[in-house]
Amino acid sequence: MKCTQVSRAGRQRGRRITRPLPACLLLALLASPALVLAQEAAPDALTVQLQQIRGMATGGQRAQAIERYNALLLEHPGNGDVLLARGRAYAWDGQYAAAESDMQAVLSKSPDYADAWSALGDMYRWSERPQQAAEAYSRWVALAPQDPSAHLARGRAWRDAGQLADARADFDAAAALGADAAEVSALRESLLPRMANPDVAAPEGYRWSASAGWDHTGFSGDRESWNDADLSLRRHFKRGSLALEMLRADHFGESDIAWALDGYVPLWSRAYANLRYQHGPSDGMLPRQAWRAEVFQGIGSGWELSASVDNLRFSDNTEFYGIGIGHYTGNWYGRYKIQHVPGVGSGSWSHRLLLRNYYSGDGDNYLEVSVGNGRSTDMDRFGTVVRDNNAAIGVAWKYYFAPNWGFKLGAGYADDDGGYDEQRVSLALYTRW
Structure with missing residues (x-):
C-alpha cells in the first residue's frame, strides 16, 4: 500500500510530492486481517458497561445498578439489551411488576429473543406464577430446543405447578441433551410427593x-x-x-x-x-x-x-x-x-x-x-x-x-x-x- 500527500504548493506547481505519514501507516495497519479480527472481537463500550453493572447487581448493589441502567437508557433509548438487563435487576430485587414491564417491552420488539423469554420465565417463577413461567420457558424451548437449560427451567416450573408428568418429561429431555447427571437426578427426586406423611x-x-x-x-x-x-x-x-x-x-x-x-x-x-x-x-x-x-x-x-x-x-x-x-x-x-x-x-x-x-x-x-x-x-x-x-x-x-x-x-x-x-x-x- 502506498501512502501519498499532495501539498498545496505542489498542486500549484503541478508537482506531486509523495511522503509517508503516521496516519497513513495507521490505516495500513488497521487494514491487516489479524487486527480487523481483534477489533471485531473487542467488546464495545456499551457491552463493557453492561458487564460492570451486572456485576454490581449480582453483588447486592441492585439499587445502584438500576440507577446506572436508567442512565444508560437515556443515552440509548429503547435498547433491548439494556432494558433486559434492567428487567433482570428488577426481578432480583423483587420488583416484579417493573421487571415484567421491561421484559415485555423487549419481547414486543424482538419476539425471537431467547434470553428474554428465559428471563421472563425466571421472573414468573420467582413471583410464584409457575403456569406463566412454564409458558415463557416453552417459548425459550421452541427457540433453543437443543439447550438442556431450557428444558430444566421449564421442568422446574411444571413441578411448581403440580404437573409432575410434564416436569419429568422435561428433565428426561435435558438428560438426553447432556445436562449434568447429578442435577437431573436431584430434580427427578424432587418430583417425589412431599406428603403430609x-x-x-x-x-x-x-x-x-x-x-x-x-x-x-x-x-x-x-x-x-x-x-x-x-x-x-x-x-x-x-x-x-x-x-x-x-x-x-x-x-x-x-x-x-x-x-x-x-x-x-x-x-x-x-x-x-x-x-x-x-x-x-x-x-x-x-x-x-x-x-x-x-x-x-x-x-x-x-x-x-x-x-x-x-x-x-x-x-x-x-x-x-x-x-x-x-x-x-x-x-x-x-x-x-x-x-x-x-x-x-x-x-x-x-x-x-x-x-x-x-x-x-x-x-x-x-x-x-x-x-x-x-x-x-x-x-x-x-x-x-x-x-x-x-x-x-x-x-x-x-x-x-x-x-x-x-x-x-x-x-x-x-x-x-x-x-x-x-x-x-x-x-x-x-x-x-
Whole structure:
C-alpha cells in the first residue's frame, strides 16, 4: 500500500510530492486481517458497561445498578439489551411488576429473543406464577430446543405447578441433551410427593419399603411409662402404595397388638387420599376397630387442603373430623390442622401446627417441629391413639445415611390433660428395595 500527500504548493506547481505519514501507516495497519479480527472481537463500550453493572447487581448493589441502567437508557433509548438487563435487576430485587414491564417491552420488539423469554420465565417463577413461567420457558424451548437449560427451567416450573408428568418429561429431555447427571437426578427426586406423611413415599425404582419403630413415653409422678412399637411392610405401585402394619402397645403393664392396612391412592389432578383400617383387641388400650379417610387437594402454587374423618371404636364409637391447610415453598412445608369431636355442648377441639424443612432438597431427609393442644388422634402414633393435651411440642430428624437405609429420631413434651407431664422419645429404622 502506498501512502501519498499532495501539498498545496505542489498542486500549484503541478508537482506531486509523495511522503509517508503516521496516519497513513495507521490505516495500513488497521487494514491487516489479524487486527480487523481483534477489533471485531473487542467488546464495545456499551457491552463493557453492561458487564460492570451486572456485576454490581449480582453483588447486592441492585439499587445502584438500576440507577446506572436508567442512565444508560437515556443515552440509548429503547435498547433491548439494556432494558433486559434492567428487567433482570428488577426481578432480583423483587420488583416484579417493573421487571415484567421491561421484559415485555423487549419481547414486543424482538419476539425471537431467547434470553428474554428465559428471563421472563425466571421472573414468573420467582413471583410464584409457575403456569406463566412454564409458558415463557416453552417459548425459550421452541427457540433453543437443543439447550438442556431450557428444558430444566421449564421442568422446574411444571413441578411448581403440580404437573409432575410434564416436569419429568422435561428433565428426561435435558438428560438426553447432556445436562449434568447429578442435577437431573436431584430434580427427578424432587418430583417425589412431599406428603403430609412423607415416610410413605419412596423414590422411583423402589417397589418395597419397611420400617420398625419404638416409642417410649415417661410421665411425671408415679404413673408407669408406656412403650409402643410398630412394624410396617409397604408395597409401592406406580400409583399409590399399600402397607401391612403390626402395632404393639405396652401400657400399665399390659400389652395389646393390632393389625392395620394403610393405603395411599391418587385421585384426580393434584389430589390423593389416605385410607386406613385397623383391627385390635376386643378390650384394651388400642381400639377394637378404627378407620380413617383423608383427602388432600393441591391448589394454587404450593397450597394443599385436606379433610378427614377418623372413627375409633372402644366401648362406643368416637369420631374426629378434621380440616387442614398446608403450603410447600422451596424446601419448606408447613401445615395447620384443626379437629373436632362432637359431644356434649360444642364438643371438643384440637389444633396442630407442623413445620418441616427438607434440608437436602429431596423427600427423604428432613427436620420438623410440631406444636398443638386439645383432644385429637395423634398422627405420629399409629393415627389411632387419642391424645388429650393442654399443650404439646415435638421435634424429629429423619436421615438416610445410605440409598436404602435411614432412621428417624424424635423427642417431645406434653402437658397431659390428666395432670401429668409427658416426656417422649422415639426411634425408627427404614429400609427399601
